Amino acid sequence: MAVQEGLTAPSSPERTRLWSQTGILVLFLGPAAAYALIFLILPYASVFRFSVWAVENYGIHQELTAANYLRIAENPLYRAAIRNSLLVAGIVTTASVVIGYALAVYIAFFSGRGQSALFFLLVIPLWTSFLLRAFIWRMILGRQGILNSALLWVGVVDKPIDVLLFNMFSVCLTLTYVFIPFVALPVYAALEKIPKDLIEASMDLGGSAWVTFRRIIIPLSLPGVVTGAIFTFCLSFGDFVTPTLLGGPDVLMVSSVIINQFGASFDWPMGSALAVIVIVIVATGVALATQLERRNG
Amino acid sequence: MGEAMRRWGGGLGTLFRILGITSLLFLYLPIVVLILFSFSAGRTFTFPIIGYTTHWYAALAENSDLLRSLKNSFLVAAGVVPLTLLLGIPAAYALSRIPFRGRGVLEHVFMLPLMIPGLITGLSILLLLKEFNLGLSLFSVVLGHTVACLPVVMAQVTxxxxxxxxxxxxxxxxxxxGTIETFLRVVLPNLTTAIVGSALLVFILSFDEIAITFMLTGTENTLPMYIWASLRRGVSPELCAIAALMVAVSICLVFTGLRFSKSGAE
Structure with a gap:
């Protein structure tokens, strides 16, 4: 390195190098950083700013107030919406982790020659429209839907089942369906990195398959689980497509309330305050999960 | 394979084979059913299927609203893909190779839209645009999608x-x-697979995106917004046909992507 600098910058090589590093940094990183500042940091900051304003006489009154947050704390409807979203995200994350993990273990260790084909099957859903995968379940679960008609046809039931659609169950089922690959893929990536020798060594030393699984496979694949769980939790917590298409009156979720504030109610400050709460909850979730991973890692 | 590995593949293996195959069925049966009903002659989604037709597919070609939304989705993706690549590739290079103060924080900032729900990313940009009295159009959709897709490119390139x-x-x-010449002639050629992979991924993410589009689109609809609007009137066989086609496109893209990354690795 020193030789090259001596050749190109004979006067003060160190300073030239430093300057050129800064120049390169600005040139390479500058555009993306500027873009992120304008279309990411400023917008998120706007959400915080709007959240401490309030609507008065059909206009936004730009004066600092905690009124929106107080209303959220007092209003049982808002509190229920946040609670429902947390509950749904919790159920969906747990279910997706369990199913996604089992699927990843199967593909990584027990699928034999079909492994690359199955990996392909794992990636496709991630590249397929979220909206589309939610609406499939609307088709399947409806009163006159595919599942009911199949059950009637086979003769398992003699009248259609009503409880399948427009409730907590259909929302959680659909979101779990959507997010299983989000967990399975990072877990698979982590499992792939575990040397097969390690498994063999553990088995040779007399560990049972179960002990090997618990003491070697699970700890080493934990980072993949955490990544998948974070994505699933954050994205299912804030999803509005599924609750709108498949939810019912008992699963009012915070995303639907936010949309309502920005639409029919036209109370942008209130919508922003709810959005801030979502951001805070999501950030807390990410921080907790990262902490958990670090402590175990 | 020794006796030890046979024990590893024994009871535990059987358990995971059952669980794995069941989950795959759970993931794929609905898609198979969807494709089946896109060819069903009846208008309702009930078993048994009485007859088969390609009528719904033929009808799509004459649906002008649909074709217009399809064109809009292509227009948006055509803006988002080059924009994210141009911004993301050099930025990822600078972040991985040049140490500077605040690098860690900046990396996290770029990744924020992956964690924060699209609805909120969308409405935050909506608030900003309103503050500057800027209107909504497909262009604002491109701006929003770029924010959301930039971390995807950066993560793949990194x-x-x-x-x-x-x-x-x-x-x-x-x-x-020099650094620039090195980047162009040594680094970039080695990034080809990551660039093609992320371009494909960004294309499909933008093409399928709904939450940000929902907040930021003006009077024009993208394909997912068209589907969304139609879904409010209920599921129809035409929608099934569109969905089946979208699944087919996704499969082709994944196949291309994996093929490409494999040939790059060898």
Whole structure:
């Protein structure tokens, strides 16, 4: 390195190098950083700013107030919406982790020659429209839907089942369906990195398959689980497509309330305050999960 | 394979085979059913299927609203893909190779839209645009999608850079090439697979995106917004046909992507 600098910058090589590093940094990183500042940091900051304003006489009154947050704390409807979203995200994350993990273990260790084909099957859903995968379940679960008609046809039931659609169950089922690959893929990536020798060594030393699984496979694949769980939790917590298409009156979720504030109610400050709460909850979730991973890692 | 590995594949293996195959069925049966009903002659989604037809597919070609939304989705993706690549590739390179104060924080900032729900990313940009009295259009949709897709490009490129031997770049610089020349002639050619992979991924993410589009689109609809609007009137066989086609496109893209990354690895 020193030789090259001596050749190109004979006067003060160190300073030239430093300057050129800064120049390169600005040139390479500058555009993306500027873009992120304008279309990411400023917008998120706007959400915080709007959240401490309030609507008065059909206009936004730009004066600092905690009124929106107080209303959220007092209003049982808002509190229920946040609670429902947390509950749904919790159920969906747990279910997706369990199913996604089992699927990843199967593909990584027990699928034999079909492994690359199955990996392909794992990636496709991630590249397929979220909206589309939610609406499939609307088709399947409806009163006159595919599942009911199949059950009637086979003769398992003699009248259609009503409880399948427009409730907590259909929302959680659909979101779990959507997010299983989000967990399975990072877990698979982590499992792939575990040397097969390690498994063999553990088995040779007399560990049972179960002990090997618990003491070697699970700890080493934990980072993949955490990544998948974070994505699933954050994205299912804030999803509005599924609750709108498949939810019912008992699963009012915070995303639907936010949309309502920005639409029919036209109370942008209130919508922003709810959005801030979502951001805070999501950030807390990410921080907790990262902490958990670090402590175990 | 020794006795030890046979025990590993025994009871535990059987358990995971059952669980794995069941989950795959759970993931794919609905898609099979969807494709089946896109060819069903009846208008309702009930078993048994009485007859088969390609009528619904033929009808799509005459649906002008649909075709217009399809064109809009292509227009948006055509803006988002080059924009994210141009911004993301050099930024990922700078972040992985040049140490500076605040680098860690900046990396996290770029990744924020992956964690924060699209609805909120969308409405935050909506608030900003309103503050500057800017209207909504497909252009604002492009701006929003770019925010959301930038971390995807950066993550893929960063992952590839991690496996790229930095001595290659040192060698290039020792031989007298500047940083920019090294980037263009040594680094970029080695990033081809990551670039093609992320371009495909960004294309499909933008093409399928709904939450940000929902907040930021003006009077024009993208394909997912068209589907969304139609879904409010209920599921129809036409929608099934569109969905089946979208699944087919996704399969082709994944196949291309995996093929490409495999040929790059060899």
């Amino acid at each position: 992952a590839r850079l991690r496996t790229l031997d930095p001595r290659l770049e040192e060698a290039s610089q020792d031989l007298g090439a």
